[in-house]
Amino acid sequence: MNTMRSAVFDGDGRIHVERTSRPQPSSGEVRVRLQGCGVCASNLPVWAGRPWFRYPFEPGAPGHEGWGEIDEVGDGVDGWHVGDRVALLSGRAYAEYDVAGVDSLARLPSNAATRPLPGEPLACAMNIWRRSDIRVGHVVAIVGVGFIGALMIQLAHRAGARVIALSRRPFALDVARACGADEVLSTEDVHAGIGAVKELSVGGCARVIEAAGEQATLDIASGISAEGGRLIIAGYHQDGPRQVDMQQWNWRGLDVINAHERDPVVALRGLREAMDAVERGAIDPFPLLTHRFPLDRIGDAFHTLSTRPDGFLKAMVLA
The missing domain is CATH 3.90.180.10 (Medium-chain alcohol dehydrogenases, catalytic domain)
Structure with missing residues (x-):
């Protein structure tokens, strides 16, 4: 046929x-x-x-x-x-x-x-990872633990960062622990979550990856970024305009990265890097x-x- x-x-x-x-x-x-x-x-x-x-x-x-x-x-x-x-x-x-x-x-x-x-979402994860510039000893927060967020936890943990994962879903927090998060926090109470991260990180995180694509998670990610830190937008925001606290971003001197890629050459590089990462065991997508x-x-x-x-x-x- x-x-x-x-x-x-x-x-x-x-x-x-x-x-x-x-x-x-x-x-x-x-x-x-x-x-x-x-x-x-x-x-x-x-x-x-x-x-x-x-x-x-x-x-x-x-x-x-x-x-x-x-x-x-x-x-x-x-x-x-x-x-x-x-x-x-x-x-x-x-x-x-x-x-x-x-x-x-x-x-x-x-x-x-x-x-x-x-493969394509794994390519996205590898491209987000590259632009996050996470290093040994960084305190890293992942806000939103879905498929991409869980992969970022795996990568950050294996890179030697201290990882704090935040989600409103208890199941997702269990996944974050299994992926290597050092601390897991609920976002049910936004202000309590922000306060807990600031205490754990002594003022804020050097790298924050927003991976849920919601106004609430963007607010949390902004609130826990350290001065001179990097805020990486990995969540796909598709339900309308967003508001950001530019005074907060300006004062803290944040580098804000939109980690979504549209260059097909970059996408292919990420795809092939992802397949290599799975082969080496650097990421394990199968339980996710x-x-x-x-x-x-x-x-x-x-x-x-x-x-x-x-x-x-x-x-x-x-x-």
């Missing part, structure tokens, strides 16, 4: 799965038989049906955390072969097949030979991949992401 199943987003929380044509790789591309795709929080507005989108979406879009096995190689492709397991940077991975250029591929590590591994859904239940995956039940960190759709 020359068809495949693809998810099509219709807006207002509606997704249907239909038969579509399999894509064909062009010159310099490969086709990947997808084994799955991570479900990204940045796709929630698409699922919800925000008015600035046009529906229906292209089949498979906006899935961008795909992995699988190369099943066809286009002209002019060297070094990649049918059967290679890869993570790919693409945009139509809520489907059974997708295509990607060779400048958008990374080999899956050997310790993921039979395990699911969405908490929920799996078949493609025909992709709507349930997004409902779970939106409600974040106890025990949830990261959902995947398996093709």
Whole structure:
């Protein structure tokens, strides 16, 4: 057959799965038989049906955390072969097949030979890590312990930093401990959380990574940054404008880093660094991949992401 199943987003929380044509790789591309795709929080507005989108979406879009096995190689492709397991940077991975250029591929590590591994969010984590400039002895706060926050805790702990993790979810605080956090604090009482971090860090943290994408977590991250410190915005803020205390930022002389990358060269570097980090054991994403859904239940995956039940960190759709 020359068809495949693809998810099509219709807006207002509606997704249907239909038969579509399999894509064909062009010159310099490969086709990947997808084994799955991570479900990204940045796709929630698409699922919800925000008015600035046009529906229906292209089949498979906006899935961008795909992995699988190369099943066809286009002209002019060297070094990649049918059967290679890869993570790919693409945009139509809520489907059974997708295509990607060779400048958008990374080999899956050997310790993921039979395990699911969405690569793109790991690439994001590595790019955030690079821009955070965390060093031995730094006091580092991670505000928001989801999938990305947990990975940042692992990296900071292994780099020799003292790590303070903050979350409103008790389950997430347990995850933070397992990932190597030295201290875990609830953000249920914002002012108490800020005060506790200042006491533990003796005035503030040299590095603060905001990883939840909410006004409240941005406020907390600002409040616990040390003078001359670095505040890294890793959370994806997508539900409207934000307010910041510029007097506080000015007075403390903060370096404020937007850690989101749009350069495809940087994204690919992060993807390949991430696969190497998994191979070496520098990060362990597998316990953080908490929920799996078949493609025909992709709507349930997004409902779970939106409600974040106890025990949830990261959902995947398996093709």
